[in-house]
Amino acid sequence: MRFARRLLWGGLLGGGAYWFVRYLQPKHSTLVLNEKVVLITGASSGIGRALAFAFARRAARVVLVARNEERLETVRREIEPxxxxxxxxxxxxxxxxxxxxxxxxxxEAFGRIDVLVNNAGLALGGPLQDQDADRMHQMLELNLWAAIRLTQLVLPHMLEHHHGYILNVGSSLGRVAAPVVAPYVASKYGLSGFSDALRRELAGTGVHVTLVQPSWTHTDMLNPDVEDVVERYGFQIDHPDAVAERAVLELVQGENEVILGGALVRLGVLTERYAPLLVRLYWRLRMTSEWVAAMGKMGQ
Ligand SMILES: NC(=O)c1ccc[n+]([C@@H]2O[C@H](COP(=O)([O-])OP(=O)(O)OC[C@H]3O[C@@H](n4cnc5c(N)ncnc54)[C@H](OP(=O)(O)O)[C@@H]3O)[C@@H](O)[C@H]2O)c1
Structure with missing residues (x-):
């Protein structure tokens, strides 16, 4: 009993001290976006398009990247005001x-790159044995490899100027291993690890890494059937504009990482970190045939 009480107090004090030190930690950034050059991947739809608006509203110069030129031109016209x-x-x-x-x-066009936003992504789901190997490969290349490679290409320029910001768009599934989306989870855990390690590697160079982890968001990535089940499971579905605004705010404030989504998601991330057994139990109860069927529709 005495031991349990000591353990509890020790945990509370330790946790309190940790959060206090984090609170006092200096924020890395005083980024002003006016006139800054921001390169956004996946800017033709969803969160990327919303990010283009959020940066443009702050008078940044934006570079819109995706495969579909027509949709990119539409976004360019929309942000022209x-x-x-x-x-x-x-x-x-x-x-x-x-x-x-x-x-x-x-x-060539702007002579500089101040912010690289690695946002382009693809989500696939379903039991692993049913997923198409080529599409899984394509997803891993896009969600993880392309982000690493683009960062590598942009980095020499940023390091030369001792100034730059990498904004990686991951997912709350980059911190919580939900079932029936294992390859997607792998790509996003990979992006989380990449962001954490690179941030440490670049400390003191003037180049900063912010990782934004959206949760379920109303974009082309989710079809109505998936959204329906996700909502019935008690998860909040965010609007892409809200995600983008929050991401830009956290970038400007110099946060290292932000988890978006409702209370259930944030509780899930904390539990996964400190009591993964509880998350395992949760999914033992909640991995129903309804969930499996819904995840199988991701990416269709
Ligand atoms: N929606 C969610 O619930 C959710 C939740 C958590 C995290 N996220 C993350 O948020 C990011 C944005 O997703 P979203 O929801 O906005 O999805 P989305 O609306 O489907 O947008 C995906 C974007 O990626 C681009 N893209 C796809 N393949 C590409 C390629 N090979 N090269 C260049 N661009 C490519 C697409 O444009 P083109 O087709 O024109 O190339 C599109 O602009 C992703 O990293 C995703 O994992 C989304």
Missing amino acids: YTTDALVVPADITDDAQCQAVVDRTL
Whole structure:
């Protein structure tokens, strides 16, 4: 009994001290976005499109990257009232030569890259044995490899100027291992690890890494059937504009990482970190045939 009480107090004091030190930690950034050059991947729809609006509203110069040129042009026209400095660069960023071309064209046009937003992504779901190998490979290349490669290409320029910001768009599934989306979870855990390690590697160089982890968001990535089940499971579905606004705010404030979504998601992330057994129990009870069927519809 005495031991349990000591353990409880020790935990509370330790936890309190941890949060206090985190609170006092200096924030890395005094980023002002006016006139800054922001390269956004996956800017033709969903969160990427909303990010283009959020940066443009702050008078940044934006470079819009995705494969579909027509949709990118539509976004460019939509953000014109806020910024006329918008460049459309159609590219498949899983192709190395096209990644290099994106960076070259941006430097040619603006002479600098202040912020790289690695947002383009694809989600697939379903039992692993049923998933298509080529599409899984494509997803891992886009969600993880393309983000690493683009960052690598942009980094020399940022390091030379001792200034730069990498904003990685991950997912709360990059901190909670939900079942029936295992390869997607792998790609997002990979992006979390990449962001954590790179942030440490770049400490003191003037280049900062912010990881934003959205939860379920109302975009083309989710079809109505998936949204329906996700809501019935008690998860909140966010609007892409809310996600984008929060991401830009956290970037400007110099946060290292932000978890979005409702209370259930944030509780899930905390529990996964400190009591993973409880998350295992949760999924033993909640991995119903309804969930399996809904996740199987992801990416269709
Ligand atoms: N929606 C959610 O519930 C949710 C939750 C957590 C995290 N996220 C993350 O948020 C990010 C954005 O997703 P979203 O929900 O906004 O999805 P979305 O609306 O489907 O947008 C995906 C974007 O990626 C682009 N893209 C796909 N393949 C590409 C390629 N090979 N090269 C270049 N661009 C490519 C697409 O444009 P093109 O087709 O024109 O190339 C599109 O602009 C992703 O990283 C996703 O994992 C989403």
